[in-house]
Amino acid sequence: MPAIETNELGKRFGDDIFALDGVDLRVKEGEIFGFLGPNGAGKSTTINILLDFVRPTSGSATVLGMDAQDQSQEIRRRTGVLPEGYQVYGRLTGRQHVQFVIDSKKVDDNPDALLERVGIPEAADRKAGEYSKGMKQRLTLAMALVGEPELLILDEPSTGLDPAGAREIREIVREEAERGATVFFSSHIMEQVEAVCDRVGILRAGELVAVDSIDGLREAAGDGATLRVELATVTDDAIAVVESVSGVTEVRRRDGGLTVSVGNGSKTRVLSALEDAGHEVTDFRTEETSLEEIFMSYTEGSR
Numbered sequence: 001m002p003a004i005e006t007n008e009l010g011k012r013f014g015d016d017i018f019a020l021d022g023v024d025l026r027v028k029e030g031e032i033f034g035f036l037g038p039n040g041a042g043k044s045t046t047i048n049i050l051l052d053f054v055r056p057t058s059g060s061a062t063v064l065g066m067d068a069q070d071q072s073q074e075i076r077r078r079t080g081v082l083p084e085g086y087q088v089y090g091r092l093t094g095r096q097h098v099q100f101v102i103d104s105k106k107v108d109d110n111p112d113a114l115l116e117r118v119g120i121p122e123a124a125d126r127k128a129g130e131y132s133k134g135m136k137q138r139l140t141l142a143m144a145l146v147g148e149p150e151l152l153i154l155d156e157p158s159t160g161l162d163p164a165g166a167r168e169i170r171e172i173v174r175e176e177a178e179r180g181a182t183v184f185f186s187s188h189i190m191e192q193v194e195a196v197c198d199r200v201g202i203l204r205a206g207e208l209v210a211v212d213s214i215d216g217l218r219e220a221a222g223d224g225a226t227l228r229v230e231l232a233t234v235t236d237d238a239i240a241v242v243e244s245v246s247g248v249t250e251v252r253r254r255d256g257g258l259t260v261s262v263g264n265g266s267k268t269r270v271l272s273a274l275e276d277a278g279h280e281v282t283d284f285r286t287e288e289t290s291l292e293e294i295f296m297s298y299t300e301g302s303r
């Protein structure tokens with residue numbers, strides 16, 4: 001049974017905003033799934049439908065094998081959610097927030113242990129209205145972790161966090177997956193996604209344009225690569241030589257060398273063209289396509 005499944009899911013706002021258009025998504029049990037897409041692609045709308053905060057206009061969705069609309073209460077009981085833009089209750093303390101979720105889920109977690117886990121134990125007795133943005137985000141994560149949920153749905157969990165906070169989130173996500181939970185999270189931070197996700201889905205203008213492991217996406221993106229060429233001296237002539245090699249799509253001067261985007265088969269031609277023109281190449285290596293480049297290729301309309 002998939003942890004999340006949508007069938008031809010569609011959502012229209014008003015007459016002409018198609019937030020989702022026939023999305024078929026399957027998230028396997030136990031995996032860490034990154035849900036990517038540019039602003040307005042429909043990520044939050046999808047998440048809101050899974051949790052029955054928003055009703056679809058077509059298609060259907062199941063979460064943990066249950067219908068997202070008919071069994072939403074049971075889904076929310078078994079799911080930990082970090083919603084986008086969660087507003088804290090300014091007058092309640094951090095501990096009271098977590099205790100509230102503990103009580104509503106009828107579990108007996110220790111709120112202080114959860115606040116400790118997300119890195120804000122010393123703020124337990126302070127009013128959440130006084131928390132910084134990152135502290136509020138950490139508090140919201142602690143609330144999502146209550147009751148060891150089978151599924152975690154995190155909408156932009158790293159928003160507002162400093163680098164240490166982002167790393168802690170990655171650790172928590174991994175720990176949760178090791179415990180057996182499925183983690184579904186949306187993010188714009190590609191390094192974060194690349195570091196923890198088993199698979200990613202890329203949404204673009206309401207349509208799912210790719211679903212695969214990052215390596216799978218890299219393969220599908222073709223044989224294009226980025227070359228790093230170190231030269232004894234970088235000159236305009238060297239740049240012109242590289243630009244004239246067939247298959248080269250972009251040449252950038254960076255630090256003491258060149259960063260070159262090339263298609264399949266052009267790598268060695270770049271090297272020989274430079275040497276033929278009398279330029280001394282001191283180092284030459286291929287860089288892996290980053291998730292960010294893959295993301296851009298799917299979402300900028302270039303494929």
Ligand SMILES: Nc1ncnc2c1ncn2[C@@H]1O[C@H](COP(=O)(O)OP(=O)(O)OP(=O)(O)O)[C@@H](O)[C@H]1O
Pocket residue numbers: 013017018019037038039040041042043044045046
């Ligand atoms: N309540 C609403 N009323 C009208 N349009 C809406 C509503 N909620 C979302 N939309 C529209 O649906 C589309 C998808 O929005 P959504 O918030 O799902 O995108 P997103 O991928 O989560 O974006 P972001 O990365 O900016 O959070 C956008 O065009 C948005 O304006």
